[in-house]
Amino acid sequence: METAIISGKGGTGKSSVAAAFAALAEEVVVADCDVDAANLYILFHPENIEHRSFTGSREAVIDDTICDGCGLCVDYCRFDALSMAAGHAIVLGVFCDGCGLCARVCPQHAIEMEENCESTLCSGNFRYGQLVYGRLAPGEENSGKLVSMVREKARQHARDRRMNNIIIDGPPGIGCPVIASITGVDQVVIVTEPSKSGMLDLKRIWSLCKSLRLPAYVLINKYDLHIAQSKEIEAFCKANGIRLAGRISFDPIIVDAMVHCKTVTEWVPGSGIVSEIKTAYRKIFQETL
Amino acid sequence: MKIAVASGKGGTGKTFVATNLFYALQNEGLVPTLLDCDAEAPNAGIFFNGKKKHTLEVVLKVPEIDTKRCTYCGKCHEYCNYNAVFIIPPVKVIRILEELCHGCGACLYACNEKAINEKEICLGKVSRFDLSLGASMIVTQICVGVYSPVKVIQAGVRETNDDPLVIMDSPPGTSCPFIQTVVRADYVLLVTEPTPFGLSDLKHSITILKGLDKSCGVIINRSGMGDRAIYDFLQQQKIPLLMEIPFDKSIAAAYAKGDLVAMQNKAWCEKLFSMFNLIVANGNSHH
Numbered sequence: 144m145e146t147a148i149i150s151g152k153g154g155t156g157k158s159s160v161a162a163a164f165a166a167l168a169e170e171v172v173v174a175d176c177d178v179d180a181a182n183l184y185i186l187f188h189p190e191n192i193e194h195r196s197f198t199g200s201r202e203a204v205i206d207d208t209i210c211d212g213c214g215l216c217v218d219y220c221r222f223d224a225l226s227m228a229a230g231h232a233i234v235l236g237v238f239c240d241g242c243g244l245c246a247r248v249c250p251q252h253a254i255e256m257e258e259n260c261e262s263t264l265c266s267g268n269f270r271y272g273q274l275v276y277g278r279l280a281p282g283e284e285n286s287g288k289l290v291s292m293v294r295e296k297a298r299q300h301a302r303d304r305r306m307n308n309i310i311i312d313g314p315p316g317i318g319c320p321v322i323a324s325i326t327g328v329d330q331v332v333i334v335t336e337p338s339k340s341g342m343l344d345l346k347r348i349w350s351l352c353k354s355l356r357l358p359a360y361v362l363i364n365k366y367d368l369h370i371a372q373s374k375e376i377e378a379f380c381k382a383n384g385i386r387l388a389g390r391i392s393f394d395p396i397i398v399d400a401m402v403h404c405k406t407v408t409e410w411v412p413g414s415g416i417v418s419e420i421k422t423a424y425r426k427i428f429q430e431t432l
Numbered sequence: 433m434k435i436a437v438a439s440g441k442g443g444t445g446k447t448f449v450a451t452n453l454f455y456a457l458q459n460e461g462l463v464p465t466l467l468d469c470d471a472e473a474p475n476a477g478i479f480f481n482g483k484k485k486h487t488l489e490v491v492l493k494v495p496e497i498d499t500k501r502c503t504y505c506g507k508c509h510e511y512c513n514y515n516a517v518f519i520i521p522p523v524k525v526i527r528i529l530e531e532l533c534h535g536c537g538a539c540l541y542a543c544n545e546k547a548i549n550e551k552e553i554c555l556g557k558v559s560r561f562d563l564s565l566g567a568s569m570i571v572t573q574i575c576v577g578v579y580s581p582v583k584v585i586q587a588g589v590r591e592t593n594d595d596p597l598v599i600m601d602s603p604p605g606t607s608c609p610f611i612q613t614v615v616r617a618d619y620v621l622l623v624t625e626p627t628p629f630g631l632s633d634l635k636h637s638i639t640i641l642k643g644l645d646k647s648c649g650v651i652i653n654r655s656g657m658g659d660r661a662i663y664d665f666l667q668q669q670k671i672p673l674l675m676e677i678p679f680d681k682s683i684a685a686a687y688a689k690g691d692l693v694a695m696q697n698k699a700w701c702e703k704l705f706s707m708f709n710l711i712v713a714n715g716n717s718h719h
Contacts, residue, residue: 152473153442154441155443179440180441180605180633182628182632182633185629186628219541221537242536242538244536244537284580284607316604317473317574318581320607321472337688338688338689338690339689343473343475344475351577368681369685369688398658399657401658
């Protein structure tokens with residue numbers, strides 16, 4: 144079973160919740176799909192790490208000795224990644240999308256597409272099972288592809304080690320890496336917080352889940368920071384038939400746990416906040432639908 | 433001058449800093465523009481009421497196949513670097529997977545049969561709002577289901593071309609959406625929190641900003657929580673720590689309601705404005 148923990152808005156406590164769920168599951172494959180800012184390895188210290196590099200995109204490189212400055216590539220480029228300088232075409236790397244059209248149109252064959260960025264897919268075992276995570280090369284765009292690779296690797300581990308549970312820590316937002324993280328999962332847990340921003344982002348991520356027909360839970364973190372706003376979230380869930388997985392109180396101990404590289408369930412096992420997390424866990428993972 | 437407010441990790445307080453800084457600048461009689469580049473989750477609009485001046489649609493040109501002309505030669509499929517052309521020649525099936533298309537036009541160039549036309553699909557929108565005292569707010573937003581916010585962000589940045597002083601609220605992360613925002617900025621303000629997650633993401637952001645040759649400074653939000661590792665890192669790297677925002681439940685509660693602390697408390701305005709002056713001075717000494 145694949146469960147994706149997502150949030151729309153960043154900083155709602157998604158990774159802390161995902162880590163706590165992994166600890167409660169005990170035997171689990173965790174896929175950290177926030178490939179832009181993968182963080183769970185900090186808490187889980189994976190061992191026997193296996194690295195695999197992959198090339199996500201390509202960039203145009205112009206050979207100045209061949210380029211005769213006709214400017215055709217500049218006309219064809221739709222990403223404004225090419226311009227003319229001192230009689231030659233030059234590439235503005237950050238804007239190049241890697242489509243390769245410039246290389247196709249160049250009459251002098253002066254343009255090559257070079258594989259420039261190296262992202263890595265990492266996987267290692269940790270105290271509750273296996274952690275798979277991606278490290279996107281700086282500025283790389285193809286994060287959806289890396290997310291898909293992380294998920295595939297996680298599924299492979301789950302099969303090999305006969306583990307049923309895959310927990311996905313998803314990225315913030317609603318774009319490509321999020322879509323790649325949740326497409327086809329069995330259930331989605333949206334971790335939100337009681338603020339106007341949290342509410343807006345919840346609505347957006349919910350409409351994405353709906354369009355992908357994914358069963359979703361909402362978990363309200365930092366519940367008591369603004370009770371009225373929390374009630375509004377609950378009303379929204381009720382009106383839209385979204386199941387409420389639970390409420391977690393605001394507690395700086397969550398940050399404390401992180402600083403000590405522990406999940407909150409390990410750091411303060413008997414605390415009120417952990418019992419709130421356990422209640423949510425049972426609802427999401429053990430309640431029959 | 434364009435100042436981007438960014439962070440690797442989400443939820444560190446980017447929007448909090450951007451909106452309050454924007455308010456503080458207005459309070460000092462400047463006429464700034466707030467550009468919300470977080471097109472996947474634009475929230476700056478919560479904090480300001482303005483009158484919508486105009487909205488522009490951001491579109492992508494995607495191919496349409498004229499099956500009467502198509503000979504199923506497969507050249508468009510070969511030219512497409514995004515696997516957006518699905519083709520099975522023997523059974524004469526060809527489809528464009530619009531969600532994978534980047535609108536580069538390579539297929540159009542590839543086709544010798546004039547079997548490809550282009551149509552426009554909507555990716556999102558950019559709206560400009562007039563606020564009081566001449567200030568403006570520009571909000572970028574992608575349509576749900578659109579894969580990449582990059583084109584919408586670029587359109588938002590273009591919209592500010594003639595605005596003299598722009599505060600950009602960047603999307604989180606360190607991939608393309610972040611780069612497309614900061615690449616147009618004169619200075620990048622990184623908001624982080626003193627935790628291992630915050631530090632890990634900050635290091636990533638700084639590596640990228642160095643690669644882009646951007647000046648940057650750091651704001652530590654929720655100081656007093658977490659640990660000291662981030663302070664040591666900043667000192668080692670000689671990166672200016674511009675401001676600390678102590679953790680305070682009342683700040684969080686005001687933000688949750690959609691209130692600006694700078695509006696409620698003058699001391700915040702002064703603090704933010706003196707930081708702005710520091711950035712301007714720093715920018716001048718670097719370039």
